[in-house]
Amino acid sequence: AHAGRAKDDPRLDFDMLAAQADGLIALSACAQGELQRAWLTGGEAAATAVAGRYADTFGPEGYYVELHNHLRPEDARRNTALGRVARLAGVPLVATNNVHYAAADRALLHHVVTCIRRRTTLDAAGNLLRPNDEHRLKSPAEMAALFAAVPAALANTQAIAAQCTFHLRDLRYEFPTPALPPGASADGALVQALEAGIRAYYGATTPALRERIDHELDIVRRLDLQGYLLVFKDIVDFCRRERILVSIRGSAPASVLLYCLGLCPIDPFEHDLLFERFASPERRELPDIDLDIEHEQRERVIQYVYATYGRERAAMVAEVNTFRLKSAVRDVAKALGLPAQQAQQLALGLDRWDAAELDTQLTDPARLDAPIGGPLAAQIIALARQLEGAPRHLSIHVGGFVISARPLDEVVPQEPARMEGRTIIPWDKYDLEVLAEEFGVNLIKLDLLGLGMLTLIGKAFAQLQARGEAAYRLHGFRYDPQVYDLLCRADTMGLFQVESRAQMSYLPRLKPRDLHDTAVSVGAIRPGPGAARAGDHIARRRAGLEPVTYPHPSLEPVLKQTLGVLLWQEQVMQVAMLCGGYTPGEADQLRRAMSNKRSTETMQAAVGDLKDRMLARGFAAQLAELIQAMVFGFAGYGFPRAHAYAFAHLALVSATLKLRHPAVFYAALLNSQPMGFYAPHTILWDAYRHQVDVRPVDVNRSAWDCLVEDGALRLGFRLVEGFGAASAEVLERARTRGPYRSVADFLRRTGLNRDQVERLAEVGAFAAFADRRNAAWLAGELAGLSGPPYLPGLAEQIAEPAGLPPMTLWEAVGADYAAMGYSPERHLLQAFRPKLDALGAKRLEDLPALPHRSRVAVGGLVVCRQRPETAGGHVFLTLEDETGLLNVIVRPKIFEAQRRTIRGEPLLLITGALSHEQNATSLLGDDFEALEQSLAATSVAARNFH
Incomplete structure (x- = not known):
């Protein structure tokens, strides 16, 4: 249906449909269908010809003429005419209901959504809107009453429904077998790769390490994951060949096998990370491996997957973007006729934390330049609240990829993405989870995620190696011991996961001294643990400001590492098993409920069950309520410990780069924008505070990227607003013939337009031969000359203007901020x-x-x-x-x-x-x-x- 069509207009032409007619039942459709359009434009004869053509294609029992009755004046006349068409064509009738919303009270909301989708207003929508509230789901009794005059049509409705026996359990999915040498098995290839990794990363093994590896390998074999792991190893091997940095997140860093396969840069055996959080035979779904990739290189990896497994066997998972309150208010307000600018201001002015009711906020002149009347405000908020949480549009998931041994269109629906070279499955990850849990169909999802920090680290590593200063790699990276002093004084701008305002406030209190402490900081500043003040309690207990206590003695082994505080997802599972008697599988379901972003009710039900089970096991009510509150306070989005360790590793790698190689670090950070919390002007002043010599943009020295020049940071053209990469490429290519000697020489050799040259002049990029004001004047004068692009010799005859004084310092600073959002001259x-x-x-x-x-x-x-x-x-x-x-x-x-x-x-x-x-x-x-x-x-x- 999507082949050769616009993304939003999938259709099957008649020939394509006819080729697939065997076993299909075709209905004539609503007023937008071919049959009714033929009747409206050509009468019964034209409609009968259309019906006959479809009957010839699908057979006399395979094509039905639809009747609708939505109590509109024209329905009776149309149904009578369609009945005659069916008799003339010799095809049966079927009673249907053109449903667009569930209940009558949703009709207005449907009209509003229609206006949002069609980018119009209720007043201007006209025939786009249905005239009553009858396009709703109807009961069997209602349908029987509406079609009492045509009982055969009702009988056909039931007969067709009885023939529709497909069930999602019928789907058959197979994970592809990775490419293997002749005669090799996936298990043998995995063991061979593991042994090579053990030698590379451990050297000799201890009995305890070998026991851990054998334990993990046993579970992998029981779950038949050998091919799954080899697919990831193949992707990682591709990244290594292409010098693309990769790491993993989530629960997967807890696997020694993945460490040996080169996926994870930290040693889970050394840090005693729990493998069962990653994979367990009791889990209903297969484990996830979230692979982080340099975000600027991610598309290359995606295309490698398509090329390796075939475009027909690989597709990305969708993400359902839902209405949030502000977006719902904005879109509803526009549908009700408010100008777009006013609707945007209304949305931005809303504040859930305000004591005033939301509709009152929209009428407050102290809050808004253009408040609205009370009745309209109440209607906007009422409709927006109904839309809140509802699907708004589909987008591509940040990394989810499904690959299959069979063509995916035999298993799931697919459609082209707006981005060229992408195919998506219009189901999100929650749909895939339901498919696995409720219907036993496990579509294995590969998560290929773009991570800006890996881009930064990769660029820094490459620059250091090219300069002969250092040769780093993520595996086995040795942190500079002084990085912990850096963290303790909150000198963390630009560092991974620890640069936020909350982290800068927390780190001096926590005083991290190793990877574990850094992981605690990463894990503590999260919605779940943060709401429970987990980080605050840990910091105070480390400082001796409050005693280390445990809700129950049995929980001390579980909570000892975090000083009696619930911080990690694994701890939630262990609390449930110890106190509630949960099996590991049940505990994992509780853990998932605690991370359920979609449903607070799911979380409340889960902790309520935990309390009931604790009471049944003899726990005192007060203690059960205490543990219940502790677990519920965790709800939201706590990290697995392995995830926090993996992220803490990247935090410490980035901290080491900032400490040892500041100019290289800041260059890589600026070249990887946008990322992180801070804009370039703040990053640059952090560089100044670290005694980095920051040099301005210069047409003879700068490149598109920021560079390290004699130990100093030379700013790149990428920081000049309105000056793009293509222009920088032209500039650099022309400069290979020698440095520019003047503004005229620059214009003649590059051919860049006036606006681009003036932008460079405004930021002082011609400082070697002209001050800003005179360079800008020359750019304007020379750009007006004729010729292809300039007449030879004429440009050189333009003298610099007399009487134009150079900009003052603060004029130059103002010009810098206007053009770049910062100034290398002054703050x-x-x-x-x-x-x-x-x-x-x-x-x-x-x-x-x-x-x-x-x-x-x-x-x-x-x-x-x-x-x-x-x-x-x-x-x-x-x-x-x-x-x-x-x-x-x-x-x-x-x-x-x-x-x-x-x-x-x-x-x-x-x-x-x-x-x-x-x-x-x-x-x-x-x-x-x-x-x-x-x-x-x-x-x-x-x-x-x-």
Whole structure:
């Protein structure tokens, strides 16, 4: 149906349909079908000819003329005419119901969704909308009453339904066998690869290690996973050949086998990671292996999978993108006739944490420039709440790939993706889980995920090797011991998983000293553990500020490593087995319920069952409730311990690069954007604070990427807004004939247009032979010359203009911020420093020396805003000045009173109480004032996460 058609318009032409007619039953369709269109345009004769053609194709018992009755005036006349057409063509009738929504009260919502889909409004939709609420599911009794005059049509409806015997259990899926040498088995090939990996990564084995390997191999054989593991090894081998960095996440890093196969860079045996969290015979579904790949190279790996297994046997899984409240409000408001800009402002103004009701928020002039009336606001919110959580559109899953031994169209539906070279299965990962659990059909999913940090590390490794400075690899990477000091002082900008505002606040309190401690930090700053304040308790217990306690003595072996605090998914499973008597399989189901993003009810039911089972085993009610609360507090998204260790490894690798090779690290970080929490201007000032010599963009020295030049960081053209990679390629290719001697020479050799050259002039890229203002003037003058592209010699006769003074320092800084969002000359806050000093505002670097709870004022640029769901309505700002960063905490009532300033102003003067808690400095802000606006300030955008 999709072959040769636009993505959103799949159709079968008659010849394609006729070729597959054997065994099919065809219905004539609704008013959009060929039969009814023929009747409307050509009368009974034309309709009879169409019906006869289909009857000849499908047989007299294989084609039915449909009758609908939605109580519309034209229904009776149309059904009478279609009845005559059926008699003339000698085909039977069937009673159907053109259903578009489940119940009558959903009709208005369906109209709104139709308008959203068709990008129109209710007032303008016209015939796109159905005139009543009868296009709903109807009971057998209702259908019998509607079609009482044509009992044969009703009987045919039942007869067709009885013939539709397909069940999802009938699907037959086979995982492909990997390519093997003649006569080799998957098991033999796996063992051979394992032994090679054991020699490479362990050398000699101990009895304990051999026992662990044999145990894992036994489970792999019982689950028949040998081919599955070999497929992943083949993908990893391809990545190694192509110098693409890979790692794994999730529960898979707990497998020694995967470590030996080269998939995982950390040793699970050394760190005593639990293999059964990854694979167990009691689990209903097969284990997942989530493979992380350099995000800029991921498409090459995807195309390798397509090429290896065949495009007809490989497809990516879809992801169902659902309406969230804000997107629902925006789309509903537009469907109800509001202008797009106003609808967007309404959506952005909504705040779940606000004490005011949502519809009241939409009418508040203090919150919105264009509030709306109360009745309209109430209708928008009511409809948006019905849409919230409903599917909005399909997209490609971030990494899910299904491969099959048979053509996939024999097993699942497929369709082309909008991205060229991609095919998708329009089911998401939850559908695949249901297919496995409820119907016993395990479609094995390969997860090939793009990870920006691997791109950064890969670029840094390659640059260091090319410069002869170091030859690193992820496997066996030795962390610099000083990286833990880096973490303890929260010097983590640009580091994997530990650069957020929350991590910067937590790390000085936790004081990590090894991989385990770093994994605790990674695991603690998550929605589940965070809501339960797991990280806070661990830090306080490490510091001796609270005692280490356990809910029950039997849980000490389970919780000892985390000082009595529930942190890892494996611990949830072990608590359930010890306290509730769960089997490992049942405990895994509980663990999955605790991670269920779709249903709070599922989580509540699961912990309720745990409590009941503890009571049945003789636990006191108070203790059972305590353990139940502990487990439920974990709900949301806690990490497996193996996952946290794998991510902590990358955090420490990135920290080592930042510590030992700062210029290379920052170049790789800037070249891997967008990624992480911070925009380039914040990253660059972090580089300055680490004594990295940052050199500006230069037409004779810069490349598209940022480079390391004599130990300094040379900025690349990629940072100049509006100057693309294709233009940079032209510039660099022309420069191979020698350096540019003037603006005229540059224009003649590159042929770049005026806008591109002016962008370079504005950021001082011609500084070697012209200041910014004169270079921009020359670009404008020379770009107006005629010729292909310029008349020989004429450009050289243009003299530099007299009387154009160079830009002042702050004019240059403003030009930099306007063109790039940062300046290598000065930090934006330095322009405001005299004013801030006059107001008594402190530099951020001076705050640690001031007394706890002292009242201070600070000024800075807001580089990040966050309002986590688990923070009880608190807002967190990351403020930056020329000396450092500060975490600012805003209480809900303060935010409500000053929301427009806090949310909208890029430069703020903030007054509040200083806090020093366990080595972490923050400010509890209570007064927020906008600093004066400037072109530079408005060009800097914070990275906001709501």
